[in-house]
Amino acid sequence: MTDTPAHPTDPFDAEALNATEGLDPVDPAYTQVLRIATALNLIPLAIGASVFDALLIRHLEGPYGLITAAAWVIAAIVIVSFPSRRVSRWGYKIGEGQLRVARGWLFRTDTIVPFVRVQHIDVGQGPIERWFGLSHLIVHTSGTHNSTVTLPGLHADLAAAMRETIRRHIQTDFA
Amino acid sequence: MSDDAAVIPAIPSTDFGDEPNWQRLHPATLALAVVKLGPRSLNFLPAVAALGFTGNWIWIVPAVGAFLLFSLLAAWFQWLRFRFLVGDDEVVIESGVFSRQHRTIPLDRIQDVSIEQGLVSRALGIAKVGFETGAGGKENDASLDAIALDSAQALRTTIRAHRSGEAAVAPVAADAPEAAPAQEDRLLFAMTPRQLLVAGLFNFSLAALAVVGAGMQFFDGLLPFDFNVFNPRDWIDIAEDYGLDQWLLAHRWIAGVGAVLSLLLIGFASGIATMLFANWDFRLTREPRALRRTRGLTTRTDVAVPVRRVQAAILVTGWFRRRFGWHELRLQSLASDGGKERDHQVVPFAKLGDIDPVLAEVAIKRPDAGQSWQRSHRVVALGPVIGAVCATIGGGIALLLGNAVGWLALVAAPLIALIAFWAARYHRWTDLGEQVAIRRGWWKPKMTLLPHASVQSVDLKSDFILRPLGLATLVFGVPGGSSLATHEIPAIPLAAAQDLRTRILAARARS
Numbered sequence: 001m002t003d004t005p006a007h008p009t010d011p012f013d014a015e016a017l018n019a020t021e022g023l024d025p026v027d028p029a030y031t032q033v034l035r036i037a038t039a040l041n042l043i044p045l046a047i048g049a050s051v052f053d054a055l056l057i058r059h060l061e062g063p064y065g066l067i068t069a070a071a072w073v074i075a076a077i078v079i080v081s082f083p084s085r086r087v088s089r090w091g092y093k094i095g096e097g098q099l100r101v102a103r104g105w106l107f108r109t110d111t112i113v114p115f116v117r118v119q120h121i122d123v124g125q126g127p128i129e130r131w132f133g134l135s136h137l138i139v140h141t142s143g144t145h146n147s148t149v150t151l152p153g154l155h156a157d158l159a160a161a162m163r164e165t166i167r168r169h170i171q172t173d174f175a
Numbered sequence: 176m177s178d179d180a181a182v183i184p185a186i187p188s189t190d191f192g193d194e195p196n197w198q199r200l201h202p203a204t205l206a207l208a209v210v211k212l213g214p215r216s217l218n219f220l221p222a223v224a225a226l227g228f229t230g231n232w233i234w235i236v237p238a239v240g241a242f243l244l245f246s247l248l249a250a251w252f253q254w255l256r257f258r259f260l261v262g263d264d265e266v267v268i269e270s271g272v273f274s275r276q277h278r279t280i281p282l283d284r285i286q287d288v289s290i291e292q293g294l295v296s297r298a299l300g301i302a303k304v305g306f307e308t309g310a311g312g313k314e315n316d317a318s319l320d321a322i323a324l325d326s327a328q329a330l331r332t333t334i335r336a337h338r339s340g341e342a343a344v345a346p347v348a349a350d351a352p353e354a355a356p357a358q359e360d361r362l363l364f365a366m367t368p369r370q371l372l373v374a375g376l377f378n379f380s381l382a383a384l385a386v387v388g389a390g391m392q393f394f395d396g397l398l399p400f401d402f403n404v405f406n407p408r409d410w411i412d413i414a415e416d417y418g419l420d421q422w423l424l425a426h427r428w429i430a431g432v433g434a435v436l437s438l439l440l441i442g443f444a445s446g447i448a449t450m451l452f453a454n455w456d457f458r459l460t461r462e463p464r465a466l467r468r469t470r471g472l473t474t475r476t477d478v479a480v481p482v483r484r485v486q487a488a489i490l491v492t493g494w495f496r497r498r499f500g501w502h503e504l505r506l507q508s509l510a511s512d513g514g515k516e517r518d519h520q521v522v523p524f525a526k527l528g529d530i531d532p533v534l535a536e537v538a539i540k541r542p543d544a545g546q547s548w549q550r551s552h553r554v555v556a557l558g559p560v561i562g563a564v565c566a567t568i569g570g571g572i573a574l575l576l577g578n579a580v581g582w583l584a585l586v587a588a589p590l591i592a593l594i595a596f597w598a599a600r601y602h603r604w605t606d607l608g609e610q611v612a613i614r615r616g617w618w619k620p621k622m623t624l625l626p627h628a629s630v631q632s633v634d635l636k637s638d639f640i641l642r643p644l645g646l647a648t649l650v651f652g653v654p655g656g657s658s659l660a661t662h663e664i665p666a667i668p669l670a671a672a673q674d675l676r677t678r679i680l681a682a683r684a685r686s
Contacts, residue, residue, distance in 0.1 A: 098680060108642075110635040113652075114680055117631040119308045120280040120317070127273045140308070142509070143631035143652025145661040163279060167265065170281045 021110070023091030023102055029132040030090075030153025034083035036128050042075040092151050094162055097169060099139060101151045113149055115169030117141050123159045135159035139166070197258045201323050203299040208250035210295045216242065259319060261330060264337075266306065268317055278317055284308045285338070288331040292324070302327040363466070363533050364522055366457035374454070374524035375447030377496045381438065382445070454523050461536055466506075468521055480519050484509040485537040486629040486653050487662065489518060490530070490622040497620060500526045504533060507656040518656055539624050542605060542612050551602035552646050552666040559595030563588040594618070604664045606675060609682070613664055625662055627682035629653050635672055647672040651679075 018025050049071035058064040089108070093100040099118075102110040122138035129135060129152075136152040137159050154162065219242050226235050252272045260267040266285070268278045289305040296302055301321040308316055322330075366374070455472035465479040487507040504522035522530050527541070534541055570584025598617040605612050610626040632652035641647060649672050650663040664672070 107638045111632055112680055113632040119284050123277040125275040141631040141652055142654040144656050146632040146652035167279055
């Protein structure tokens, strides 16, 4: 990786990632939102695995407990450690007449939408997000690919302000 | 922008104060919700059945009552939490009970307003208003379901007035370049029967044979006679009946040549037939605002492609017909007909000299022969090569298990890998100043001419394979076309990708 100075050499150093690309990080509270969302997805799965284990493996007199333990350990690891990493790989930049949203590391996508190409704008807020005072911004373009670009983890006031910024830029230039 | 103060309160604001500007849906919407409940309550039937089977008859009525009550309450909450505002230059919609959504639609972006009335809606005097914004994907368009019919019509008038007020200013500049070509219809391209015949010959395909074969397999049991054309055993039976098998054994190579010849004949005949049926009397004419295409022998179609809505041009050819200079031209447009044909085929089969005038009409130019192209990195062949390696391993395992089919995989896999590696050299791109040209493929060479101004968004993608190589992939969001066929330039140097992205985003919208 020595020949790619544009990227940080340490793939897990999130601050460096956003800094080198000139992006702003999303609100740290989004970690909690992602964590709860992940937990809501994984805990039922873990419970399901436990039930499967108890009903079937024990019934068959197999190695009872292995699946249960593995499921809960994996769920715990994913819930505790993954959200903060995922959040740190979201980045955005608003300005110069365009919105830039970057996400992911293994498969990183860096999207730019010029304000003049925006069709309409959504600001949404789920129940968990409301708890932490966050919103997500959804920008709709007329492109078939990227017809919606989502930027989560924004403070509610910031999301509203961004919406206003973009709205002011939308001009009558649509063919 | 005078209404900023009214709009700015962020979504979490729970004060649903009755500001004069905010409007709600028509209360009769609730009645509509009751009607919609009918079909939805089918979902509840299994529960009722379960109660019945378990002998808990007493609970059925309370359960149904509770279901109805909950549904009505939910509808009422939704109605309560839905409000919209028609401002001077935007429509704002707030919705959602638990998940709140705040949508801003600038009036400039609304292409048209649709008013829709079902049977019940007509009885209630309400209508569903849909805003067509041209956002990719139908589900992304906003709607008001439902408001009173007269206010719906008033809303449409307001928005149309806004459109026309703006249109009075805009087209002066936009129509200027269009005024130059003649105003009457002009024939741009037509296909003579002779051209169709040539095109049909190049359209050689054994696909029809495969389709018929598959059909025969499928209907095998239904056929009145006990003979399957595609079953060699049936043929052998016949041959034995007539003593043909002796003759065949004696003249094996003649039989082989005969089989190949008949296959060729079927291939050519089906190619010519499909070309004749699809493109008979093909005419492409230039009308004041659109390119109009009529074609077809049995079903004649008549499609108009508005010139200003053309987003990109795609030139397709084949590895063999390319040597004779034959190409096909498709135009990607913000398709309004919504049919299955997403890219409009405007020239099915012609030399480049005949295609250039059509391209000129949509203000797209083809790179000349001397154009220098930049190549994608060979890593684009990685996917097929990995697939081939997997196939080889699978074949090896099959052979180890004693299945002779494994040889097929062992032979095919390196071939696929080689072709992929070879075709990777044909991934090329170049920037022509106002448009990007992307070429790919060796078996079916395809060149996409994408004006910078058509690009709505740009993705710069890298992953754990491209990043160490210092590469990135550019993906463009372009209106129209199929969501499967995205426009992308794969695996080019990161600096070049960033540079190209900057240049493309600097372009103004197409007008």
